[in-house]
Amino acid sequence: xxxxxxxxxxxxxxxxxxxxxxxxxxxxxxxxxxxxxxxxxxxxxxxxxxxxxxxxxxxxxxxxxxxxxxxxxxxxxxxxxxxxxxxxxxxxxxxxxxxxxxxxxxxxxxxxxxxxxxxxxxxxxxxxxxxxxxxxxxxxxxxxxxxxxxxxxxxxxxxxxxxxxxxxxxxxxxxxxxxxxxxxxxxxxxxxxxxxxxxxxxxxxxxxxxxxxxxxxxxxxxxxxxxxxxxxxxxxxxxxxxxxxxxxxxxxxxxxxxxxxxxxxxxxxxxxxxxxxxxxxxxxxxxxxxxxxxxxxxxxxxxxxxxxxxxxxxxxxxxxxxxxxxxxxxxxxxxxxxxxxxxxxxxxxxxxxxxxxxxxxxxxxxxxxxxxxxxxxxxxxxxxxxxxxxxxxxxxxxxxxxxxxxxxxxxxxxxxxxxxxxxxxxxxxxxxxxx
Numbered sequence: 222x223x224x225x226x227x228x229x230x231x232x233x234x235x236x237x238x239x240x241x242x243x244x245x246x247x248x249x250x251x252x253x254x255x256x257x258x259x260x261x262x263x264x265x266x267x268x269x270x271x272x273x274x275x276x277x278x279x280x281x282x283x284x285x286x287x288x289x290x291x292x293x294x295x296x297x298x299x300x301x302x303x304x305x306x307x308x309x310x311x312x313x314x315x316x317x318x319x320x321x322x323x324x325x326x327x328x329x330x331x332x333x334x335x336x337x338x339x340x341x342x343x344x345x346x347x348x349x350x351x352x353x354x355x356x357x358x359x360x361x362x363x364x365x366x367x368x369x370x371x372x373x374x375x376x377x378x379x380x381x382x383x384x385x386x387x388x389x390x391x392x393x394x395x396x397x398x399x400x401x402x403x404x405x406x407x408x409x410x411x412x413x414x415x416x417x418x419x420x421x422x423x424x425x426x427x428x429x430x431x432x433x434x435x436x437x438x439x440x441x442x443x444x445x446x447x448x449x450x451x452x453x454x455x456x457x458x459x460x461x462x463x464x465x466x467x468x469x470x471x472x473x474x475x476x477x478x479x480x481x482x483x484x485x486x487x488x489x490x491x492x493x494x495x496x497x498x499x500x501x502x503x504x505x506x507x508x509x510x511x512x513x514x515x516x517x518x519x520x521x522x523x524x525x526x527x528x529x530x531x532x533x534x535x536x537x538x539x540x541x542x543x544x545x546x547x548x549x550x551x552x553x554x555x556x557x558x559x560x561x562x563x564x565x566x567x568x569x570x571x572x573x574x575x576x577x578x579x580x581x582x583x584x585x586x587x588x589x590x591x592x593x594x595x596x597x598x599x600x601x602x603x604x605x606x607x608x609x610x611x612x613x614x615x616x617x618x619x620x621x622x623x624x625x626x627x628x629x630x631x632x633x634x635x636x637x638x639x640x641x642x643x644x645x646x647x648x649x650x651x652x653x654x655x656x
Contacts, residue, residue: 327406447554521620
């Protein structure tokens with residue numbers, strides 16, 4: 222018998238996107254007019270299309286084909302809008318393909334987004350049994366795994382609380398524990414693990430390794446964290462604009478993907494289509510300046526750096542609860558730091574419709590030499606306004622960070638720490654030193 226558990230042949234998914242002219246405001250007259258039009262159309266059964274209304278076809282996936290064997294650990298990578306989540310939803314039978322064929326052999330457990338498969342009104346305990354039933358397990362099978370699931374998720378105190386009251390982190394911990402422990406032949410995990418803390422992410426990666434290596438189960442893993450993909454997956458598939466660009470060993474695919482991503486820095490942010498958000502804020506350009514006020518994308522460790530974030534406020538109104546963030550990744554795409562107005566409680570309450578730039582100032586740049594990518598992110602009242610992954614690149618060269626004339630050794634980490642060694646006169650008889 223063939224050991225292929227997933228076979229995808231010429232898979233395509235089409236969506237119809239409607240566009241309607243957006244007005245800056247809606248008057249009472251517009252409400253009455255639109256209501257009258259709706260009534261007239263309903264009475265006459267004749268609908269005349271608004272000249273401002275139009276629709277277009279969008280192919281989220283186009284002629285995707287691949288095979289996955291039992292026990293494979295496969296990473297799915299690509300930029301926002303590449304079709305990764307659509308592919309997983311089709312494989313999980315959440316949505317139907319437009320064309321193509323899928324053959325799946327075995328029971329599938331999916332963790333695609335916070336709350337998938339959980340009923341918000343049910344408790345954690347009840348949702349464990351519900352998910353087990355969905356996977357086709359009887360009550361005795363679920364009961365054997367119950368204690369293990371609860372211990373892994375670390376939600377013992379809230380087991381009999383409705384999951385609608387769980388934090389996003391608790392939700393994900395329980396959802397992953399259920400998906401990984403109820404013995405599916407195929408485990409599908411989307412970027413949702415990014416919600417959990419670093420320790421839990423490490424725990425999940427270890428569990429997925431065990432599921433694949435020790436239990437011979439198949440894992441499909443979507444992530445923007447290349448370090449996690451490298452650690453878990455021996456093979457990866459790179460999707461771009463709904464098509465397979467590369468399907469090979471993980472290291473080769475990631476190298477090609479990162480090289481391609483570096484080319485995105487040459488595209489104007491105004492023209493970037495792979496962004497998310499409701500558009501209240503739109504980043505338009507980023508300028509890096511050194512301590513002399515000169516525009517540059519190359520710095521020395523220890524320099525003062527200013528990053529100018531230019532954007533448009535499409536509401537033309539004063540925005541409350543605005544958060545602007547810039548995340549920095551190393552050469553492998555691993556997140557190394559996150560600079561956010563929200564975290565440092567920077568007050569942007571005076572942000573008005575005429576403001577179009579915010580400066581991020583970094584004193585004594587603590588990064589070691591290398592190439593770094595950055596991601597731009599903004600929210601208004603907690604809702605994502607603009608989000609651009611791999612928005613650009615900058616370079617860091619070795620510099621005299623410590624002001625001693627000596628350069629730190631290469632390949633000794635990503636960060637430089639300002640520290641001191643001091644000699645102290647200590648009376649050891651006054652210190653309790655344990656062996």
